Amino acid sequence: MKYQKISIVMDLLGCPNRCRHCWLGHAPNPRLSLEDLRFAAEAFRPFCDTLEVYDWSREPDFAPDYRERWALCNALSTVPARDHFELASLWRLARDDSYAPWLKSLGVDVVQLTLFGGEETTDWFTGRKGAYQDILAAVDRLLAAGIAPRVQAFVNKRNLPELPAVEDFIRRLDLEARCRDIGQEFRCFVHQGSCNGENRRFYPDWITREDVERIPPYLLEKTLEHFGAAAPAEVYGLPEAELYQALLRDKTVKSLGAGLTEPVLYIGGGFTAYPNFGEPSSPAWALGNLKTHGPEAVLTALAEDKSPAQQARATVPLGELARAQGDPESQRLFGREDYIEFLLNGYCMA
Numbered sequence: 368m369k370y371q372k373i374s375i376v377m378d379l380l381g382c383p384n385r386c387r388h389c390w391l392g393h394a395p396n397p398r399l400s401l402e403d404l405r406f407a408a409e410a411f412r413p414f415c416d417t418l419e420v421y422d423w424s425r426e427p428d429f430a431p432d433y434r435e436r437w438a439l440c441n442a443l444s445t446v447p448a449r450d451h452f453e454l455a456s457l458w459r460l461a462r463d464d465s466y467a468p469w470l471k472s473l474g475v476d477v478v479q480l481t482l483f484g485g486e487e488t489t490d491w492f493t494g495r496k497g498a499y500q501d502i503l504a505a506v507d508r509l510l511a512a513g514i515a516p517r518v519q520a521f522v523n524k525r526n527l528p529e530l531p532a533v534e535d536f537i538r539r540l541d542l543e544a545r546c547r548d549i550g551q552e553f554r555c556f557v558h559q560g561s562c563n564g565e566n567r568r569f570y571p572d573w574i575t576r577e578d579v580e581r582i583p584p585y586l587l588e589k590t591l592e593h594f595g596a597a598a599p600a601e602v603y604g605l606p607e608a609e610l611y612q613a614l615l616r617d618k619t620v621k622s623l624g625a626g627l628t629e630p631v632l633y634i635g636g637g638f639t640a641y642p643n644f645g646e647p648s649s650p651a652w653a654l655g656n657l658k659t660h661g662p663e664a665v666l667t668a669l670a671e672d673k674s675p676a677q678q679a680r681a682t683v684p685l686g687e688l689a690r691a692q693g694d695p696e697s698q699r700l701f702g703r704e705d706y707i708e709f710l711l712n713g714y715c716m717a
């Protein structure tokens with residue numbers, strides 16, 4: 368078994384936040400070592416032409432020695448000159464004034480920051496006091512380093528009334544003009560996220576069409592621009608009732624593992640491996656344990672749809688998933704693929 372490329376994304380240290388929408392779940396922060404990372408890299412190396420290694424799956428650059436870790440990941444990867452993602456550590460941005468210039472030196476021009484409303488609401492949704500103040504500090508440090516902050520806001524019925532506070536934040540900090548001054552365009556967007564992981568708890572508060580009409584016009588316009596969408600439905604999806612009816616007649620099944628040429632594997636603190644789709648912390652998506660089962664068994668489980676969730680998707684027709692888990696009356700908005708994943712996760716949890 369040999370893939371063109373395998374990416375390993377290993378959760379060495381976890382995350383300082385406990386976001387209430389986190390799709391990766393709230394597992395305790397692990398304390399894995401660089402030796403563990405080397406072990407995982409060497410375990411998968413014989414199974415691919417190109418290997419890519421990341422030392423985080425939750426908060427990037429959370430470790431104080433993030434520069435050395437970046438260098439080690441590059442050394443372990445077959446492609447050393449990799450781009451740093453536009454995701455960065457909010458924790459570190461607010462506490463280490465050399466971090467933003469380091470990101471810029473790696474070619475990072477934009478970093479995404481996440482708001483949920485005003486200070487109290489953002490702290491509550493991020494799961495820690497001080498998150499909002501960290502975002503304020505991060506904005507200044509990013510701009511000083513020539514990096515544009517991009518604002519993402521999650522929305523459900525609970526925090527919808529707080530969206531004007533997100534617009535107020537953008538205007539108060541003059542982000543349009545300050546990004547222009549560094550030669551960047553300011554971007555922001557509002558979305559509901561996928562209804563998986565911790566965010567599944569917000570299903571009762573999931574947005575409906577009337578809620579989209581209550582998104583402040585500036586934020587809605589920027590959202591459409593960000594996604595290149597002509598209408599809100601392209602971003603926020605269709606009512607569950609419509610998707611449910613369409614899926615009821617659908618007899619198809621799908622293998623998620625067959626035909627993958629460049630798998631991305633999440634490896635948790637206990638060495639359990641997951642694919643980078645579904646819920647990479649739920650037993651339903653577990654592919655096996657790297658230490659006890661070994662890399663070949665993990666890759667075989669992925670390719671042959673052996674995890675309970677992959678097996679369900681490969682054998683249970685979509686219409687049956689909808690009948691078992693969907694709500695024919697619900698007006699909650701979903702994209703089609705997000706809705707299928709929501710149904711599948713519910714089916715596996717039942």
Ligand code: SF4
Nearest residue numbers: 382384385386389425
């Ligand atoms: S969403 Fe990201 S920052 Fe928030 S708890 Fe999850 S991994 Fe951490």
